[in-house]
Amino acid sequence: MIEAQALSKRYGAKAAVDAVSFTVQPGRVTGFLGPNGAGKSTTMRMIMGLDNPTSGGVTVNGRPYAQHRAPLREVGALLDAKAVHPKRSAYNHLRAMAATHGIPNSRVRDVIELTGLGPVARKRVGGFSLGMGQRLGIAAALLGDPHTVILDEPVNGLDPEGVQWVRHLAKGLAAEGRTVFLSSHLMSEMALTADHLIVIGRGRIIADAPIQSIIDGQGRARVRVRADRPHDLLGSLAGNGVTSQVLEPELIEITGVEPRRIAEVALRERVLVYELTPLQVSLEDAYMELTQTEVEYQSHSLPSGNQGAAPVEGR
Amino acid sequence: MATSSSTPAPALSAPARQRPRQDRGAGPGVTFGRVLKSEWIKITTVPSTVILIACTVVVMVGLAALFAWSLTIMAQSVGDANAPSGFQPPPDGPESVAGQVLTVPSSGLAFGQLLIASLAVVLIASEWTTGMIRSTMIAVPKRIPALLAKAVIIAGVAFLVGFGSALVSYLVAQPILAGEDLGFALTDDNVLASIINTGTFLALVAVISMAIGILLRNTAGGVVTAVGVFFVLPIIVQLISGLADWIPKAARFLPADAGNQMVAITTADDALTQWEGGLVMGAWALVLLVLALVAAKKRDV
Missing domain, CATH: 3.30.70 (Alpha-Beta Plaits)
Incomplete structure (x- = not known):
């Protein structure tokens, strides 16, 4: 369970995350949807204690992440596939992370197997494709067999088989009663994976509802x-x-x-x-409508045409 | 309506299917010993680091052997009646050949200092430049144990490199010096202390450099700054020391000058003693490390 209370992050005058409050419940896949620059990654970095909130707070399984005795066993996160020394092998990278929690090497081999990294585990990470890097990040997230899993844009750079694998993995973890929090800017991906959706635009929560009601309500x-x-x-x-x-x-x-x-x-x-x-009202249409409103609300000069997410970034 | 066949029905993940795990968070947690082990794995699994450490030892010993050899040649020329008339080494004291041989074990220090300073900066700053720091800080979100563990490992390695190189240098130099009857024992004045302090000095250099690396989070900038502190600053001070009396006095407290006193066999009257040098150097390391840890704790990763 992840609980954010009036969580804010400001960079100078600009609010990257603006007093957001939400709860991510266990037992289902919660999608975190928003255009690039909406504040998804910043929010996730604050959950994991990498960024300090300007105000407000966020807890995971009842405590701020850094206050846990065994943080990797509580929460696993893929925030950034490039959080690795390029000259170290995948196996040694995972071994070094596992060592901080006394996680045995057998578990390291398990997650390597689980993520399909076996053939490249002994190779330097620097030579990995984006997809392999993502798999390594997911392997690191699963090391501690955590109750809460946070994945920032996990399907980035994955091939179709990998995308499907992440989808099954997320659903499987949720079915085991874990909290799964998944960010994406791909509406279509969310439609297939998420049960519940938190939509963020310009640092503010636009919608927080079961995916079906977002489709029904907006379309x-x-x-x-x-x-x-x-x-x-x-x-x-x-x-x-x-x-x-x-x-x-x-x-x-x-x-x-x-x-x-x-x-x-x-x-x-x-x-x-x-x-x-x-005709199916696609989640994409619903999403466009949601973020469009947010943009129009902020700046009155934009045309009301269905221009997609671009105005949100380009504004 | 509006449901496509590929959209998962909410029922799939309805609370009925939940199986809340009772064992959550169970199992060993983060301890300093485990973080030390993790940092040890990190330092030993980047091949270039291991190679650089090995090179440092080889070059330090090699330089000491060369210095020993050059001293034997000087000794020969002193004893030679046909020595060039301009060459008149003082007959006795620390400047004499017999005095200088005692500094052979620590003679690779200047070079070792350069390499260890660079290595320490690279090891910590690369965490930021590669993005590895995010993995490190997620595994150890309290942050300070991770950085402290890395400092302990780097300082430990630097001590062993310095101490080991000086000891091997001593052993390698003895057969070379024996030819001119210049051999000396570990028990001679301050010889053993100088050998041990070659390690201590490098350990403190490593901690100071690491603190600089944490503060700057940038490999190139960190290396330049560390080299500036240990090599360029003493030269600048030397150049301007004639301007005022207090400059050379204050310069004794610079890290490089204080540190060099740690390995001195004999000390001049107005210079810091071996112990004082060590304490001054240690104070620099401590203050910079505390500053770096405070900064790392506060900043966003």
Whole structure:
């Protein structure tokens, strides 16, 4: 369990993290989503005691990280795949970290096996690909078999197989009752991995909710319909926030009304419908909407078009 | 609606599946002994460090042997009636050949000092330049034990390098000096103390350099600063010592000058004694180390 209370980090006048409060619960994967520069890494570094908060505080399993007797056995973290001396081998790097907690070399070999580093474990880390570096960082995070696992952008640089492996690992750890806190700027990745989502933008929490409710709350029903007389259908559906777009003579997209309601109206109006497809409101769309609002709230001059995360960084 | 088949159903991780582990945080924790072991693993698993340490020993012994050999040649020329007329070494005292042979074991010190200072800065500053410090501080989040352990390891290695090199230098020099009947015993005036203090001096050089490395967190800047303190500063002071009486007096308390007194066989009347030199040098090391630890504890990593 991770609990942040009015956690803030300022660099001069700029607030990288602005009085955020949140709780990361055990037993599920909590995603920490936000555009680059939103304050994800700074927050994670404060959790691990690397950065001192300007104000507020954060505890892991009930205590500030540094106050634990055996910190690596409480919390494992991958913050930065490059936190390694390039001339040391992966095995020796893990051995040195393990030694601080009296973790036996057999556990070092276990995490090497688990992360698939076996073939390169005796090679210098300097020659590792980004993906191998990430695996080494994850191996270090798992050394102490910790109850809480924090991974900052773990799928960065991993191949598709590696991405899937991280996904299974995160879910598996959560299923064992551990706290899993995973950051990413990839909305699609979060949709597949996380159960709960904390969305951060410009150092502030924008949303903190189960992933499903973020999708439901932010998106609106959108349905693709193929019918032989689409205009008759639209005429009967019109009003009450329903919008539509005619894509082809017999193909329309209707927003703001449930598929069942469309079918009912079509039946009543005796319009032949030969396709009725509910369209997935992607988490990405929901995320854009969330962060967009935050940007618009901060600066009034931006156009309201769906420009993605770019305005957040470029502002 | 709006659920794709690939989105995990929340039920998958519902509380029913939770199995809170009872053993969390169980197992050995961080102790200073374990952190020492970790730092020992770190210093021995970067090949260039081990090579540099070995080179330091070899060069220190080599320089001492060369110095011993040059002293035998000087001794020959003193005894030679056909010696060049301009060459008149004093007949006795610390400047005589017989006095100088006693400094043979510690004669590689200037070079050893340079290498150990650089090595100590590199070992600590590379933690920051490589990013390793983040792994170190995550494993030991109280920070000070990790840095203290590294200081103990580096100082220990530096002591062994200095002491070992001086002892081997003594042993290597004896057969060379024996040719001119210049051999001496470990029990002669201050010889053993000088050999031991070659190690002590290097240990203190290592601690001071490490403190500089922690404060600057930069390899190149740290090496330049350490070399400046031990080599350039004494030269500058030498150059300006004529300007005022107090300058040479104050200069005795610089780390390099004080440290060199530690290995002296004989000391001049106004100079620091071996013990005083050691205490002054030790005070420098202590103050800088405390400053460095305080800074490292406060700063963001």
